[in-house]
Amino acid sequence: MTNGFEQQGLIEPVARLMEEFSRLPGIGPKTASRLVFFLLRAPDEQAHALAEALANLKDNVRYCSRCFNITVSDPCLICSNESRDQARICVVEEPLDVLAIERTSAWRGVYHVLHGRIAPLEGMNREDIRFDELVDRVRSEQIDEVLLATNPNLEGEATSFHLHRALAPLGVKVTRLARGLPTGGDLEWADPSTLGSALDGRREL
């Protein structure tokens, strides 16, 4: 195997690891080379621990068959937790979103991870995400509320719109996250859309 790095006169093991690091998002050739030369100087066990953690990731992580969040055991710890409200589903795009919501400790229900959003221009349609699995789940389980927590951007909104249209006929309550000024935000710098949402959603004190 030869690659661009090897052509620069790098020895094969170094060139190969640089190539692999460069395939990761946000890591360019300079960062890749810094990481490789850092690991060359570091104790052997560090490179090996990283190698094992990588192999372990793909070997031991699976998806919960109910909510499609990442998990080690199936069903996942949240789906099998009886103190969580199993009748309220928070729908998110990615597993990282579950983490963000869990950190708030403000949601006592369960989740459904779509693994993407509807974005026809990128070739992402309803059948490319866990869309129908959610509809099936709402149909077969006793669900009181579906909270649509997709990202507040164009694709996230479109995904929510399609989900709402598919879920409404099932008679389930569908909610979405509140819009408004972020905590610590500055009115002067708020974009018109955020400020508009904050005005629309004003509450009486």
Add this chain to the structure above:
Amino acid sequence: MTNGFEQQGLIEPVARLMEEFSRLPGIGPKTASRLVFFLLRAPDEQAHALAEALANLKDNVRYCSRCFNITVSDPCLICSNESRDQARICVVEEPLDVLAIERTSAWRGVYHVLHGRIAPLEGMNREDIRFDELVDRVRSEQIDEVLLATNPNLEGEATSFHLHRALAPLGVKVTRLARGLPTGGDLEWADPSTLGSALDGRREL
């Protein structure tokens, strides 16, 4: 094993890989999490290829017993290349410096990699780098020139100073890289030390 990431509610394989990524320079918790979730979505073979490249790095990279550059075979390709001038040694701090000089195609001699520089405040002394190995090499081989190409900063200068003092009694010609304005640089923005070097080293046209 538990770590800070696992305490945040992350499953063990994810927490463990985030922890390992975070130990690399320039990679904080946010980047580590982005990398892990990228790899979760990527094909299995990508994480495994990276794991193998890591293991391969430490198992197959050694140091040339003559110049201490990284190599797969010993002596390295440069030390065993008969078309290189084996009587001229360019002394650098790190293997990456060799690559930088090789890219210029302006050096036809060989190298000596110190693996560090003298920096007493950081606990780096003459015996912590390949300093005496260079002196021994100059003493035992037929060497015409030693080019000191340490970094143009305080520690690099100090290292050069000590090397020069150790090599001078052996009667070998000791040179250093030219100082001056960098190509594409701007006189207006040059620091006084660089501009001073450029004035001192002025050449007749």
